[in-house]
Amino acid sequence: MNMLKPESYAAGRxxxxxxxxxxxxxxxxxxxxxVAGGAALDMQEMLDHARTKxxxxxxxxxxxxxxxxxxxxxxxxxxxxxxxxxxxPATGATRRDGAIDIDGGIGxxxxxxxxxxxxxxxxxxxxxxxxxxxxxxxxxxGQHIAVPLQGVAVHINxxxxxxxxMLEKLAPTLLAGVPAIVKPATQTSYLTEACxxxxxxxxxxxxxxxxxIVGRTGDLLDRLGAQDVVSFTGSADTATMLRSNPNLVKNSxxxxxxxxxxxxxxxxxDADPDSPEFALFIKEATSExxxxxxxxxxxxxxxxxxxxxxxxxxxALSDKLGNIVLGDPSSKETRMGAxxxxxxxADVLEKLAQLAPETRVICGGPDALSDNLANGAFLPPTxxxxxxxxxxxxxxxxxxxxxxxxxxPYRDLAHAAELANRGGGSLVSSLFTNEPxxxxxxxxxxxxxxGRIYINGRASADESTGHGSPLPHMVHGGPGRAGGGEELxxxxxxxxxxxxxxxxxxxxxxxxxxGTWIKGAAETTGPQHPFQRTFDEIxxxxxxxxxxxxxxLDDIEHFAHFTGDTxxxxxxxxxxxxxxxxxGRVAHGxxxxxxxxxxxxxxxxxxVLANTGLNGLSFQKPVSPGDSIKVRLTCKRKTKRTDAYGExxxxxxxTNQDGDQVAEYELLTMVSYER
Ligand code: NDP
Numbered sequence: 114m115n116m117l118k119p120e121s122y123a124a125g126r127x128x129x130x131x132x133x134x135x136x137x138x139x140x141x142x143x144x145x146x147x148v149a150g151g152a153a154l155d156m157q158e159m160l161d162h163a164r165t166k167x168x169x170x171x172x173x174x175x176x177x178x179x180x181x182x183x184x185x186x187x188x189x190x191x192x193x194x195x196x197x198x199x200x201x202p203a204t205g206a207t208r209r210d211g212a213i214d215i216d217g218g219i220g221x222x223x224x225x226x227x228x229x230x231x232x233x234x235x236x237x238x239x240x241x242x243x244x245x246x247x248x249x250x251x252x253x254x255g256q257h258i259a260v261p262l263q264g265v266a267v268h269i270n271x272x273x274x275x276x277x278x279m280l281e282k283l284a285p286t287l288l289a290g291v292p293a294i295v296k297p298a299t300q301t302s303y304l305t306e307a308c309x310x311x312x313x314x315x316x317x318x319x320x321x322x323x324x325x326i327v328g329r330t331g332d333l334l335d336r337l338g339a340q341d342v343v344s345f346t347g348s349a350d351t352a353t354m355l356r357s358n359p360n361l362v363k364n365s366x367x368x369x370x371x372x373x374x375x376x377x378x379x380x381x382x383d384a385d386p387d388s389p390e391f392a393l394f395i396k397e398a399t400s401e402x403x404x405x406x407x408x409x410x411x412x413x414x415x416x417x418x419x420x421x422x423x424x425x426x427x428x429a430l431s432d433k434l435g436n437i438v439l440g441d442p443s444s445k446e447t448r449m450g451a452x453x454x455x456x457x458x459a460d461v462l463e464k465l466a467q468l469a470p471e472t473r474v475i476c477g478g479p480d481a482l483s484d485n486l487a488n489g490a491f492l493p494p495t496x497x498x499x500x501x502x503x504x505x506x507x508x509x510x511x512x513x514x515x516x517x518x519x520x521x522p523y524r525d526l527a528h529a530a531e532l533a534n535r536g537g538g539s540l541v542s543s544l545f546t547n548e549p550x551x552x553x554x555x556x557x558x559x560x561x562x563x564g565r566i567y568i569n570g571r572a573s574a575d576e577s578t579g580h581g582s583p584l585p586h587m588v589h590g591g592p593g594r595a596g597g598g599e600e601l602x603x604x605x606x607x608x609x610x611x612x613x614x615x616x617x618x619x620x621x622x623x624x625x626x627x628g629t630w631i632k633g634a635a636e637t638t639g640p641q642h643p644f645q646r647t648f649d650e651i652x653x654x655x656x657x658x659x660x661x662x663x664x665x666l667d668d669i670e671h672f673a674h675f676t677g678d679t680x681x682x683x684x685x686x687x688x689x690x691x692x693x694x695x696x697g698r699v700a701h702g703x704x705x706x707x708x709x710x711x712x713x714x715x716x717x718x719x720x721v722l723a724n725t726g727l728n729g730l731s732f733q734k735p736v737s738p739g740d741s742i743k744v745r746l747t748c749k750r751k752t753k754r755t756d757a758y759g760e761x762x763x764x765x766x767x768t769n770q771d772g773d774q775v776a777e778y779e780l781l782t783m784v785s786y787e788r
Contacts, residue, residue: 117147117203119306121154122313122325124162128152130327135299140205140451140458140490141441149302150328159294159324160336163265167292167321172261174319175236177753179288180229182317187222189315190280190308194219197276197308202443204275204301205451205490210405210442213582218280218308221601224585225284228603233288235752235759236628239604241613244623244631251633256623259611261290264340266610267333269355271346272298272453273408273514275305281585281601282344287322289610291342294333296326298347300454335360342367342610344600346410349373352596369609370596371410371589373512375536376563378413378580379529379555381546381570386425389571394418394545395426397569398518399433401581402494403449407516408457411541411581414512417502417529420522427498427520431476434494440486452490452515461492461515471505472497472519492516502532509535526551530558538593543567543580564591564599630654630749630764644715648751648759648784656747659712661770664700666738672704699735705742705776706730709767713746720785722758730778734769741770749779758785 117137121128131151139146171179194215201211233239238258245255266286270278279295286293297305309325312318326333334343334355343366345352352370355361361368378398384390394416401413418426442450452458462479477495494516499508502521509532523529533542533555542563544555547570556566565587569577583589588602600606616626620633636656639646643657673679681688682695689695706727736742750762761784767776 116145117149117303119147119149119303119327121152121327122309122323123154123159124324125320128154135328137300137303138455139203140454141202143455143488143490146203147303149299152328154326154328154331156331156333156336159326160265160333162321163292163294163324164263165321167319167323168261168263168265168290170319171287171290171292171322172237172263174290176229176233176239176288176290177235179290180226180233183222183229183284183288184226185317186312186315187219187226189317190219190222190311193311196311197304200304200307202441202450204304205442205453206405207442207447207450210450213404214274214276215308217582218274218277221277221281221585222284225288225607228585229288229607232604233607234628234750238627239608239611240627240629241608247617252619253617254620254623254631254633256616256627256631257613258616258627259608259613261611262340262342264291264338264342266291266293266342266344267330267337268293268295269330269343269345269347270295270297270305271410272300272457273405273410275301276308278346279305279308281583281589283323284585285601285606286344286610287318289607291610292322292324294324294326296330299328300457302327334358337361337364337366339364339366342369344369344598344609345596346371349594349596367609369590369598369600371540371598371600372594372596373514374410374539374541374591374595375414375509375512376411376539376541376543376580377415377417377533377536378543379523379533379545380416380418380422380426381544381548381551382419382526383548383551384422384545386422386429388547389574390545390547390569391422391425391429393569393571393574395429395433397543397545397580398430399437400579402434402496402516402518403437404581406449406452406492407494407518408453408514409581411583413518413543413580415508415532415536416518416520417523417532418520420524423498423520423522427475427496430496430520434476434496437494439483439491439493449494449516452492455490457514458490458492461513461517464511464513465495465517467507467511468497468513468517468519471501471507472499475520477516496520510537526554527558530555533559534562536562536594538591538595538597539563540583540589540591540595541565541567541580543569546570547572562592564588564595624654628653628750630747632764636747642715643746643748644721645717645719647720647788648753648761648786651748651751651761651784653748653751656745657713659744659746661741661743662708662712663741664704664708664736664738666698669698669700669704669738672701672707676701676703678703695735696737699737700740702732702776705732705736705767706778708742709744709765709776712744713765720788722783722785724780724782725760726781728762728779728781730776732776734773734775736769736775742767742775746780754783758783760784
């Protein structure tokens with residue numbers, strides 16, 4: 114392989130490694146494979162470029178436009194991913210490991226693209242929660258919104274996931290509308306650079322939306338301000354050092370940290386060696402110890418098992434681990450590759466030495482390594498056991514970031530949860546059980562200490578995603594030792610790059626800001642029935658008031674017999690009267706909905722294509738025979754869905770002859786862009 118020379122991408126220019134570049138030693142051969150970093154980058158120029166070019170360009174796009182850009186980017190990367198797989202073995206990773214990193218990263222971007230389209234507005238303001246009624250008459254209201262920060266997101270990533278680590282941070286950042294400066298870990302920066310270069314070559318990103326620093330960040334953090342964010346993954350020591358930068362502290366610059374974590378996995382008390390849960394535990398623990406040679410922030414470090422099962426688990430696991438083929442990650446037979454660097458191996462060996470006084474070796478360890486792998490950063494899967502986990506401290510505080518896990522026996526469920534919590538805060542804790550009550554007990558006693566609780570058993574085994582897989586839909590992060598930060602979690606992850614602001618004002622002011630009609634804001638009348646207007650012609654606030662219709666007893670009886678809904682409140686005067694909700698027989702709620710549609714619909718073929726749903730339906734007042742109802746239909750929100758049509762959401766209210774509101778809902782229709 115030619116010597117790799119990953120370049121930085123600063124202010125629109127590619128910059129080659131400089132004279133003081135670091136030589137990267139390959140973890141498989143122990144030979145130099147790349148030189149990286151050392152270029153004199155102008156950090157202020159990079160920040161200015163992001164703030165003056167990337168930020169404004171991204172903020173000019175709507176959430177949906179940015180989501181579409183992410184989808185196009187992910188699609189583009191997917192077509193070129195084999196180029197990334199070709200580089201992947203150089204990091205020590207097998208193709209399976211690479212799938213977590215490469216396909217996992219691209220998949221994460223696809224999920225954010227889809228969530229952006231489905232869960233965020235086709236506009237510039239994200240609406241957070243409902244309108245708050247701050248006044249009696251409704252002329253002064255409150256609404257929380259979120260808007261993109263006007264600065265730069267600095268992403269500092271770890272060595273273990275050179276592609277996923279970049280994409281899982283970039284997707285929510287770009288969806289939020291914030292430009293990013295990505296700084297990968299130097300050891301595997303060539304793989305990150307290859308993926309980053311593809312994104313630039315795709316031509317899909319606005320100028321300044323993403324830049325890359327290969328090597329060190331110089332005085333970058335000293336130049337950040339109140340609108341910037343640092344999002345860090347790596348060791349607790351580096352996180353502590355960086356987050357206490359006086360400039361970041363002074364400016365309250367957001368600092369999100371995801372750092373090392375002593376994740377636990379608990380085998381439930383109900384899981385005996387013949388149970389599916391026991392087999393699942395062994396299968397997942399084997400995978401957690403060996404995938405990425407254990408260099409996963411979510412890997413199971415402590416295996417907490419019933420005292421009575423310790424030896425059975427030790428035997429079953431060591432049998433599995435003994436079959437793992439260790440070696441060249443590019444070979445098809447290999448199940449586990451190398452650690453990412455010789456330094457990383459040295460670090461793991463040192464951590465094993467620290468763990469030694471509290472543990473015994475069940476299998477693996479450096480002595481079990483075959484001679485032909487001695488030059489590379491290889492270490493066999495290593496299982497330890499700690500017989501006195503109450504007295505132990507090192508097993509709960511020292512993370513060997515490699516293929517190493519420790520078995521800990523527990524007496525009862527409370528003890529198991531207590532041991533899991535002694536990690537001081539983790540990214541994920543898992544439980545293998547078939548008993549819902551066990552799941553509830555463990556969750557209540559330990560959820561506060563873990564960012565994610567993964568429960569697996571026979572019912573979910575076939576479709577479960579694995580203890581160690583952070584999913585873009587679910588929060589990834591954890592309290593305390595895990596860094597106290599959060600990533601992913603769908604839109605929650607996007608909001609880390611946005612400012613939440615409480616807006617207070619009249620309905621018209623709030624409606625103008627959010628682009629959504631709210632009650633009390635101005636209503637307008639269109640030149641035609643709204644169902645005859647195209648998506649673009651319909652205006653937010655456009656309203657139709659219908660004529661009234663009287664509801665008769667015949668209507669109620671006809672509806673009851675026609676539908677089969679002969680519930681006593683509609684059919685039996687005496688029984689209905691005895692019910693505290695009703696004055697006597699009343700109209701069915703569904704009859705009112707049907708009458709409402711009959712009142713507001715314009716029947717001719719036109720731009721309205723379909724009624725796709727109804728949200729937030731409530732019946733507020735009963736309607737008795739002889740009452741009359743009329744309908745108000747107001748355009749509340751419009752969202753482009755495809756190239757042919759968009760969704761129009763209507764606020765619909767039904768009122769009676771006294772002007773009292775009897776029902777309200779949001780009606781969703783698909784409306785064509787053409788007549
Ligand atoms: P580090 O904390 O040293 O590095 C993480 C990132 O921070 C890298 O990009 C690194 O860059 C960067 N960095 C380090 N110092 C500075 C600085 N002064 N200014 C700006 N950036 C800086 O972690 P390692 O990658 O060396 O891993 C060490 C340990 O961290 C592992 O053994 C493991 O215990 C834990 N870890 C946890 C992970 C997790 O996901 N929770 C992931 C990886 C590691 P550079 O590479 O150039 O030094």
